[in-house]
Amino acid sequence: MDRAYGNRRTSPLTVAMARLGLLVLLLALWWLASEHVSRNLIPSPPETANAALRLWLEGKLPGAIGTSLITYLGGFALATVAAVPLGIVMGAFGLLGRTLEVYVYALAATPRVAFIPLIIVVLGLGIEAKLFVVFLGAVMPIVINTYAGVRQADADLVEMARSVGARRARIFRAIVLPGAVPYILTGLRIGATIGLINTVVAELYTAVTGLGGLLALYGNTFRMAEYFVIVLTLAAIGVVVTEALRLLERRLTHWTKPTH
Amino acid sequence: MGDTNGDGPAHNGGRSISLRRVSKVFLPAANARVKAIDDVSLLVPACQFVAIVGPSGCGKSTLLRLVDGLIMPDSGAVTIGNSGPAPGPGIGMMFQTVRLIPWRTVRDNVGFALEGGPLDRAERKARIETQLLQVGLGRWADHYPAQLSGGMQQRVALARALVGRPDVLLMDEPFASLDAQTRELMQEDLLALWSNHRPTVLFVTHSVDEALLLADRVIVMGRGKVLEDFLVHLPRPRTTADARQARTYGQLRDRLWSRIRALVLADPESAFFGRGGAQEPKRPQ
Numbered sequence: 324m325d326r327a328y329g330n331r332r333t334s335p336l337t338v339a340m341a342r343l344g345l346l347v348l349l350l351a352l353w354w355l356a357s358e359h360v361s362r363n364l365i366p367s368p369p370e371t372a373n374a375a376l377r378l379w380l381e382g383k384l385p386g387a388i389g390t391s392l393i394t395y396l397g398g399f400a401l402a403t404v405a406a407v408p409l410g411i412v413m414g415a416f417g418l419l420g421r422t423l424e425v426y427v428y429a430l431a432a433t434p435r436v437a438f439i440p441l442i443i444v445v446l447g448l449g450i451e452a453k454l455f456v457v458f459l460g461a462v463m464p465i466v467i468n469t470y471a472g473v474r475q476a477d478a479d480l481v482e483m484a485r486s487v488g489a490r491r492a493r494i495f496r497a498i499v500l501p502g503a504v505p506y507i508l509t510g511l512r513i514g515a516t517i518g519l520i521n522t523v524v525a526e527l528y529t530a531v532t533g534l535g536g537l538l539a540l541y542g543n544t545f546r547m548a549e550y551f552v553i554v555l556t557l558a559a560i561g562v563v564v565t566e567a568l569r570l571l572e573r574r575l576t577h578w579t580k581p582t583h
Numbered sequence: 584m585g586d587t588n589g590d591g592p593a594h595n596g597g598r599s600i601s602l603r604r605v606s607k608v609f610l611p612a613a614n615a616r617v618k619a620i621d622d623v624s625l626l627v628p629a630c631q632f633v634a635i636v637g638p639s640g641c642g643k644s645t646l647l648r649l650v651d652g653l654i655m656p657d658s659g660a661v662t663i664g665n666s667g668p669a670p671g672p673g674i675g676m677m678f679q680t681v682r683l684i685p686w687r688t689v690r691d692n693v694g695f696a697l698e699g700g701p702l703d704r705a706e707r708k709a710r711i712e713t714q715l716l717q718v719g720l721g722r723w724a725d726h727y728p729a730q731l732s733g734g735m736q737q738r739v740a741l742a743r744a745l746v747g748r749p750d751v752l753l754m755d756e757p758f759a760s761l762d763a764q765t766r767e768l769m770q771e772d773l774l775a776l777w778s779n780h781r782p783t784v785l786f787v788t789h790s791v792d793e794a795l796l797l798a799d800r801v802i803v804m805g806r807g808k809v810l811e812d813f814l815v816h817l818p819r820p821r822t823t824a825d826a827r828q829a830r831t832y833g834q835l836r837d838r839l840w841s842r843i844r845a846l847v848l849a850d851p852e853s854a855f856f857g858r859g860g861a862q863e864p865k866r867p868q
């Protein structure tokens with residue numbers, strides 16, 4: 324995948340250096356902006372670092388991270404457990420897939436915030452409602468990508484498998500499912516991103532807790548340094564989770580590498 | 584087919600292939616009909632090596648699919664030995680593209696043809712190693728297809744077709760994308776293998792020279808029909824060099840080539856249609 328265009332492969336070190344360089348540049352710009360924009364709106368990097376340290380030592384930040392992670396990872400795990408098998412079954416049984424797909428697409432296109440009042444009425448304001456909001460955000464991209472991956476099995480490989488005498492079940496196990504893995508992982512990555520967004524949404528709209536709760540608190544009271552700390556924390560969680568999934572993808576698709 | 588998959592004698596011999604008035608129509612789009620195979624009758628005795636030549640789109644791959652049992656004829660009957668065609672390791676198929684499973688190593692790609700068969704794990708493993716050595720890929724067993732050159736990938740596909748000790752071998756332009764040297768070496772290997780195990784072979788090629796080097800019999804196809812069918816009386820064992828020196832070789836080559844040329848020139852879909860005073864290649868029987 325790295326060599327989609329041309330065959331020049333940049334070394335991981337170069338990439339890391341470039342990323343670090345950009346980080347330094349962004350920090351510099353941020354600092355510059357904090358000096359020139361009214362001080363109340365953009366806190367300087369040191370101010371923000373101080374706020375982070377304070378929040379961490381007070382225990383507010385670790386507590387909020389813990390609460391949010393439970394919602395996020397819990398909802399995401401539920402979505403994965405439900406969506407991957409559903410997508411596989413939809414792909415395996417043509418009629419079922421064709422029947423369900425319109426509903427899946429319709430649900431995926433509906434803004435999930437629209438369901439929040441209903442969810443609150445049914446599930447209340449507690450952890451169940453929050454988990455469900457995250458679940459709802461993450462589930463559709465995973466279903467859709469898994470389904471697409473199973474449907475787009477390589478017809479040539481399937482025919483090859485038939486020619487060596489493989490039956491449906493073996494073809495599915497040996498050709499179709501492994502071929503869908505990259506699609507499933509893409510679905511998980513998109514699901515993880517939307518799941519994080521929905522975590523914050525859930526914490527803002529239901530009982531106000533976690534990082535979303537702190538975001539609202541500091542945003543409404545114009546404590547911009549603290550507010551920045553929360554935003555950066557959310558960004559860091561997003562990076563860690565998607566990078567972990569990317570690593571998993573590398574692991575599972577190592578066979579695409581052209582060198583030994 | 585069970586015995587062909589077991590550890591039979593080296594000379595397991597082939598099965599005959601017979602097509603009786605076989606037709607296959609494709610409907611690629613609404614109100615489009617392609618007669619890919621048009622009322623073809625063909626009898627290939629056991630152990631014969633048959634080369635099939637003909638312009639692009641004339642139905643060569645479709646013919647192999649019918650013999651492998653991957654598609655069913657619309658009318659007529661295909662018989663292998665004394666039963667209908669059934670895909671499995673007893674019929675080795677090399678498709679026009681290599682069709683390797685990218686996430687499996689070379690060893691596991693070859694082994695794929697034996698999975699679900701009667702051999703136990705140890706027998707299977709031994710058989711795969713032997714086969715890999717035979718096609719010269721012993722050192723590459725743990726590599727993935729993406730790490731191999733095109734020629735090596737072809738060898739993997741060949742090993743996969745052979746590992747079930749097929750008595751019918753179907754090869755669809757297997758060496759077309761190889762460089763000249765690799766092709767000659769692969770041709771030699773194939774001939775050696777054929778004289779050892781004597782499977783019945785249908786070998787599709789665009790190369791007149793390849794057909795004459797390898798085959799007992801050459802079939803020229805055009806628009807879903809068998810237009811010409813003749814035996815190649817050249818002494819064996821053949822090598823490229825001494826086959827070309829034989830006097831009959833030149834005559835056969837001229838005859839074959841002029842027939843194919845006429846076919847291409849008469850095909851309204853060909854870029855060369857109508858050039859050089861081509862006559863309509865009408866030749867019923």
Ligand SMILES: Nc1ncnc2c1ncn2[C@@H]1O[C@H](COP(=O)(O)OP(=O)(O)OP(=O)(O)O)[C@@H](O)[C@H]1O
Nearest residue numbers: 609610611617619638639640641642643644645646
């Ligand atoms: N699955 C299919 N669906 C629709 N049409 C098909 C199908 N398979 C083959 N055909 C058509 O049948 C005809 C014969 O195809 P086939 O692949 O057998 O030709 P070929 O002789 O192998 O050609 P080439 O030398 O280019 O490989 C072509 O016109 C092709 O378009």
Ligand SMILES: [Mg+2]
Nearest residue numbers: 643644679755
């Ligand atoms: Mg073909």
